Amino acid sequence: MEVAFYLSGLVAVLATLGVITNTNPVHALLYLIVSLIAVAIVFFALGAPFAGALEIIVYAGAIMVLFVFVVMMLNLGESVVAQEKAWLTPKAWLGPSVLAAVLLLTLIATLWLGDIGKVIQGDTLTAKEVGTTLFGPWLLIVELAAMLLLAALVTASHVGRVSPPEKPAMNQETGARKEHS
Amino acid sequence: MSGVPMEHGLVLAAMLFALGLAGLMFRRNMVFILMSLEIMLNSAGLAFIVGGTAWGQPEGQAMFLLVITLAAAEASVGLALLLQLNNRFKTLDTDAASRMRG
Numbered sequence: 001m002e003v004a005f006y007l008s009g010l011v012a013v014l015a016t017l018g019v020i021t022n023t024n025p026v027h028a029l030l031y032l033i034v035s036l037i038a039v040a041i042v043f044f045a046l047g048a049p050f051a052g053a054l055e056i057i058v059y060a061g062a063i064m065v066l067f068v069f070v071v072m073m074l075n076l077g078e079s080v081v082a083q084e085k086a087w088l089t090p091k092a093w094l095g096p097s098v099l100a101a102v103l104l105l106t107l108i109a110t111l112w113l114g115d116i117g118k119v120i121q122g123d124t125l126t127a128k129e130v131g132t133t134l135f136g137p138w139l140l141i142v143e144l145a146a147m148l149l150l151a152a153l154v155t156a157s158h159v160g161r162v163s164p165p166e167k168p169a170m171n172q173e174t175g176a177r178k179e180h181s
Numbered sequence: 182m183s184g185v186p187m188e189h190g191l192v193l194a195a196m197l198f199a200l201g202l203a204g205l206m207f208r209r210n211m212v213f214i215l216m217s218l219e220i221m222l223n224s225a226g227l228a229f230i231v232g233g234t235a236w237g238q239p240e241g242q243a244m245f246l247l248v249i250t251l252a253a254a255e256a257s258v259g260l261a262l263l264l265q266l267n268n269r270f271k272t273l274d275t276d277a278a279s280r281m282r283g
Contacts, residue, residue: 001184001185002183002184002185005185005189005190006189009189009193012193012197013193013196013197013200016197016200016201016220017200019204019213019216019217019220020200020201020203020204020207020208020213020217020220025210025212025213028212028213028216029216032216032219032220035197035220035223036223039197039223039227042190042193042227043227043230045185046185046190046230046231046234047234048230048233048234048241048242048245050242051226051230051241051242051245051246054245054246054249055223055226055249058249058253059219059223059249059252062253063219063252063253063256066256066257066260067212067215067216067256067260070212070260070263070264071212073264074212074263074264074267074273076273080210080273083210084210087208087209087210088207092207093203093207095207096202096203096206096207097203097207099203099206100199100200100202100203100206101199101203103199103202104195104196104198104199107192107195107198107199108192108195111188111191111192111195112188116186116187116188118186118187118235118236119183119184119185119186119187119235120184120185120186120187120190120231120234120235121183121184122184122185122234123234123237125233125234125237125238125239125242129239130239130242130243130246132239133239133240133243134243134246138243141247145246145247145250148250148251148254149250149253149254151254152253152254152255152257152258153257155257155258155261156257156258156260156261157261159258159261159262159265160260160261160264160265162264162268
């Protein structure tokens with residue numbers, strides 16, 4: 001269990017580095033999928049198999065497929081890679097990286113100085129216990145999550161609509177009027 | 182050696198969060214910005230799981246379920262905005278949409 005935790009944690013950090021430094025969007029997406037699957041293995045190693053399965057099905061499955069479809073629709077070519085290479089100068093990434101590193105050092109120092117002393121033994125918490133929690137005392141939060149998903153569905157279908165291309169001036173006008181009414 | 186100290190799990194979550202934050206700050210392409218947001222949400226979920234398993238309580242996994250719900254909602258709305266940005270400005274540069282004008 002410990003070996004699985006440390007190895008997959010290392011893979012997750014390296015793959016995430018690959019995501020944020022890559023210039024090709026498709027390669028970055030594939031690195032992100034590797035990172036998510038490594039985090040899922042961390043969950044399995046810690047004894048949370050339900051969360052690990054959900055991570056693979058929902059994150060690495062559904063959300064990443066959504067990203068892949070959108071990148072396919074955008075039809076990004078070599079020009080995007082060249083543009084990313086032009087943007088990724090040391091002047092652009094040095095400042096944010098230093099800030100993030102200082103934040104990380106502060107977090108690690110706080111954890112180091114704090115006296116937690118807990119050790120995760122890896123005892124499995126099954127889906128049954130999670131389901132009992134969710135549909136017992138947390139029922140209201142499940143309903144709120146459902147409403148959040150509904151709101152996201154309505155928002156995405158409204159924002160993502162494609163206006164017809166002919167007569168762009170007229171279309172903008174009617175679109176503006178529709179938003180006012 | 183038996184078991185993983187809780188600090189190590191939290192340090193892993195902090196490292197992933199810092200990497201996502203750095204990517205969010207120094208990228209200008211909106212696809213990469215959305216991916217960095219996913220990384221940060223995922224590391225927050227990892228911290229919940231670490232806390233839940235350290236105390237042996239299922240609430241950590243229940244909270245992770247809500248984090249995943251939020252991530253799915255955020256990704257769908259963000260990708261719809263990305264498509265609109267690409268339709269209107271023919272670019273993925275977020276600086277192109279910095280003016281509040283149509």
